[in-house]
Every structure is written in C-alpha cells, then in structure tokens.
Amino acid sequence: MKPKGFAVAAPVAALAFGAALAGYAAEGTQWAYEGPKGPEHWSEIKSEFAACGAGREQSPIDLQRTHAAEPEKIEISWQAFEPEVVNNGHTIQANAPAGSYTAFDGKRYDLLQLHFHHKSEHTLDGEQLPMEAHFVHKSAEGDLLVLGVFLVPGRTNGALETILDSAPQSRGSQSAEAAVDLRSLVPDDSAIFRYAGSLTTPPCSEIVSWIIYDRPVEVSPVQIAAFARLYPNNFRPTQPTNRRFVLFGF
Numbered sequence: 001m002k003p004k005g006f007a008v009a010a011p012v013a014a015l016a017f018g019a020a021l022a023g024y025a026a027e028g029t030q031w032a033y034e035g036p037k038g039p040e041h042w043s044e045i046k047s048e049f050a051a052c053g054a055g056r057e058q059s060p061i062d063l064q065r066t067h068a069a070e071p072e073k074i075e076i077s078w079q080a081f082e083p084e085v086v087n088n089g090h091t092i093q094a095n096a097p098a099g100s101y102t103a104f105d106g107k108r109y110d111l112l113q114l115h116f117h118h119k120s121e122h123t124l125d126g127e128q129l130p131m132e133a134h135f136v137h138k139s140a141e142g143d144l145l146v147l148g149v150f151l152v153p154g155r156t157n158g159a160l161e162t163i164l165d166s167a168p169q170s171r172g173s174q175s176a177e178a179a180v181d182l183r184s185l186v187p188d189d190s191a192i193f194r195y196a197g198s199l200t201t202p203p204c205s206e207i208v209s210w211i212i213y214d215r216p217v218e219v220s221p222v223q224i225a226a227f228a229r230l231y232p233n234n235f236r237p238t239q240p241t242n243r244r245f246v247l248f249g250f
C-alpha cells in the first residue's frame with residue numbers, strides 16, 4: 001500500500017487541474033479505451049495501475065434497484081461559474097473554481113470538476129445509456145465523492161451547450177464565455193444508488209463514494225452527437241460487484 005496522500009494526489013492531479021496540462025500530455029499517452037492500452041490491459045501498463053486489475057471494489061458496475069434503503073441526504077451547494085473547459089485526451093472536463101461543494105453523510109466535499117462519458121459507464125439493469133456525467137468532489141481528507149447522472153436524448157441543456165461550445169477540439173483548455181449552472185445537469189426528485197467504488201480511469205484507486213441518480217437528465221441528440229464526435233467511446237466496461245451492497249432509495 002502506498003501512503004494515502006500519494007494515492008489520492010495522483011488521480012486528482014490527473015482529473016482536476018488545468019495547471020497540470022503537462023501531466024495530461026504524459027497521462028494521455030499511457031492508457032486508452034481501446035486496443036493494446038485499453039481497459040483489459042490497464043493493470044499491466046504500470047505498477048501504479050495495479051488496482052485496475054486486482055481491485056475488488058472497482059467501478060463502474062451494473063446497478064439494480066434491489067437493496068432498498070434510505071440513503072443519507074445529499075445537499076448540493078454549487079454556485080454558477082465560468083468554467084475552464086479542458087480537452088484532456090480522454091474526455092471533456094469543466095473545472096470548477098473553489099466555493100462549490102456537496103454535503104453528504106456529515107462531510108463536506110468540494111466540487112473539483114465535471115466530465116462526461118459516451119456511452120454511460122454504469123448500466124441500469126444491464127442497459128447502457130447514451131451518456132453519463134460525473135461531478136467529482138474531494139473532501140479535506142482526500143476521499144472522493146462522485147455524483148453520476150445519466151444523459152438521454154431530449155431537450156437541449158444550456159449548461160452542456162456552454163461547455164461544448166468552449167471545448168477545444170484537440171488537447172488544451174479554454175475559459176467558457178458564460179457562466180454555467182450545473183444544477184441543471186442534476187435531476188430533481190430522483191432516487192439514488194449509493195455504493196463504494198473506484199476511479200473509472202487509471203490508477204483505478206478505490207477511494208470513491210459513488211452516488212448515481214436513477215432519473216436521467218435530457219440533453220439534445222445534437223449535443224450527444226457533438227460529444228461523440230470528440231469521444232465516441234470513452235467508457236470503462238462494468239466491473240464485478242463482488243461483495244458490495246448497492247443501496248437504492250430516495
């Protein structure tokens with residue numbers, strides 16, 4: 001085991017900060033979603049990625065509405081902001097300035113960034129949905145809380161529109177011209193799934209409290225196509241649930 005601080009610092013640097021652009025360039029060539037550097041081979045690429053193969057609490061997983069429970073309340077406290085939008089070679093990511101957070105289970109998690117997968121990483125009763133948004137948060141202790149939202153074809157979403165409009169077509173970053181209210185990318189009145197898992201990208205660290213919303217949010221078919229033009233396939237396949245309980249409820 002590595003010291004916890006190290007295990008946390010690496011993925012967060014890779015996920016979160018525009019300042020780590022040199023890191024993105026190096027990271028971007030190390031692993032992929034297809035071919036010899038694809039998900040089946042992540043654990044062989046370097047020893048730091050061992051959890052991708054040997055971990056027993058990996059993400060994503062298939063979600064089933066079985067273990068009814070009353071999950072702790074989630075209190076989202078996000079401010080509208082003009083994000084730095086990064087194309088990091090694996091996804092489009094909107095970095096959040098300090099100040100937005102989510103309270104869950106008696107703990108505060110600061111919002112770091114939002115990014116997208118096409119198609120979805122988690123599946124619902126075996127069904128893969130068109131897209132999934134991940135809102136990545138981190139506590140002062142270094143644990144991650146990720147809120148996952150399924151995106152399905154429907155009406156245009158303004159926040160996603162601003163992010164896509166600002167997204168560099170190749171690797172790089174750009175400031176958005178307008179503020180986004182990310183709450184519009186989270187469903188109201190939705191049941192949630194809750195389970196303990198991992199990052200869905202190398203190093204696959206098992207430090208993530210996952211909350212996945214049951215109800216999807218609508219975005220337009222044109223928006224889905226615009227993202228898919230950049231990243232047609234940036235999802236990790238589902239992993240074994242093993243001995244974990246997935247709680248489901250309001």
Ligand SMILES: [Zn+2]
Pocket residue numbers: 115116117134200
């Ligand atoms: Zn993700």
